[in-house]
Amino acid sequence: MDLFEYQGKSLYQSYEISHPKSVLIKNLNDLEKVNTLNYPVVVKAQVQVGGRGKAGGIKVVNNYQELEDSANAIFGMDIKGHKVEILLVEEASEIYEEYYISFTLDRSEKKYLMMLSSKGGMDIEQVAKDTPDDLIKLHISPSEGLIDKDLDNSILNAKLNQEYTVELIQIIKKLFELFVAGDCDLVEVNPLAITSSGVMALDAKVALDMNAKFKHENFQTLEDEIPIPEEEKYAKERGLNFIKLDGSVGIIGNGAGLVMSTLDVVAEHGGNAANFLDIGGGAQSETVSAALEVLETDPNVKSVLINIFGGITRCDLVAEGIVKATKGKNLKWPIVIRLDGTNALEGLDILKNNPNENIFISENMDNAAKLAVESGA
């Protein structure tokens, strides 16, 4: 789960990672709070999309009047489809040097990866492409952690300013601690800066591993602060993994791989999926009814394909869910159903005993997809 910058910085606070003093503005009437900071300050739009600086979402101001003007301009601004509803106002320091650092998991190596560069404050992907030697990569053993000597060498090889080695080591170790103990998928700081107030993490791009939610009380709070589209929220509350797409064939399936594959087969038959919807493993009949309700909220849906291969999931429960959600109803669209695997025969019997003129059963995935595309055309 990707965090807003201000959320990432709240984690910096917990892990004692030095960063600028700041206040959070969620309402323009709260601007007075900024007077606890020393000017100049930076007003930063909080949006989960890159390029906010270019879009005018970041401004340095020298006094309250300028602050009001900038805050009014930025608040409510639309940046690439993201509306600005929160501002982070930070004390601005004089910046002497800008570095880049990140910690992530390298899935190929099955180790943690630290990337470090003296070329911070700019597009680091471009640096990686144009002058790859300027980006130092260090693989870290997950069981041994970050070894002092390796870190020293990385700082040396990245040609960071030697005068600040002690402070750099300190902040990098704390960032690594946040990455590991904080169960982050990503900690990326660009820039990590040497400023008139010392070495500081000026930005925060942090993503959390939500599988570790049980270890961290604050994950839920952070999650609640992140807005998600209404229909995705509805689906999430019901334990469904739902992503809205642009097509007209509504898709319900079990298991991410099978659902992705269903999208592909629909496309092969000339259709376009309206969504990705995975009911997960071991779904109950209520889960399936809820999945159909989620699709009803999408006016673009013209037909629905339910593709189930039972393993842990039982096809009879899926069939019960379908019957519950559709019985006696005048369906808005045709539903094509394919059931295989655990208790498939029982499931098909349930469907046959509860006929509906808009429900069609198909014996395999390919034909089911074809029928769903044709019946919605």
Add this chain to the structure above:
Amino acid sequence: MSILINENTKVVVQGLTGREGQFHALRNRDYGTKIVAGTRPGKGGENIETIPIFNTVEEAIEGTGANVAMTFVPPAFAKEAVLEAAYAGCELVVCITEGIPAKDEAEMYDIIKNKTDSKLLGPNCPGLISPGKSNVGIMPHEITKEGNVGVVSRSGTLTYQAVHELTQLDIGQSTCIGIGGDPVPGMSFIDVLSEFEKDSETSAIVMIGEIGGSAEEEAAEYIKSSITKPVVSYIAGVTAPPGKKMGHAGAIVSGNKGTAKAKMEALNEAGAIVVSNPTKIGKAIEELI
């Protein structure tokens, strides 16, 4: 033959007393799998439907000669359980548990690889089945059939789909394996491919991948250099919306790898037959053998 498990495999179930563990252990025993023991700290000496429970894996091995562990322990305790089984000397640990934090996975992989002789399959995987011999996992054995095609996949339900397609055409399988789709899986495609290559009863291989990561590209290189048996491959996610990038760091690490197109091209170039739709897997294998 088959790979990794066979009719002599003796399984200890970690988490046998839980709902999922018990359901699948008994179902697998009914299928003929030698489920010889279960573990649950503090419940040693009891039994579940005549399967003896031990306090530790070590005691279970001493008492029954178990050589493979099947793990159904909840995410918060899974790392410790997997490591316990590996340290106790299980040749293979099959971790079914879903939802283990990535840091726990990375750490347990590192320790198993460097400090033990065990192999780890999973986590978050459906396990493996050698049809007619042994089922260590949650795959519905009804859809399998004894034979000579090895199946390996990252996705659970898509594995079933592929196996089903084969069985429908009366093509049997030597072993079907789901390696799991988590960030740090134990055995990789390459590990499984090399086992299939060595197995005299496997004559062809089905490999099913999906978008994300670079495991399929790495497997393609391995197929090119080291696999002599025919491979049919399918990659799910051609039309899937592009996933979120892990910041710039993620983009730098993955480069242009990870898309379905890149994976299909790599496999194609490695000499595998790449099909565009899982329902075509059976036909492609049929034409090969």
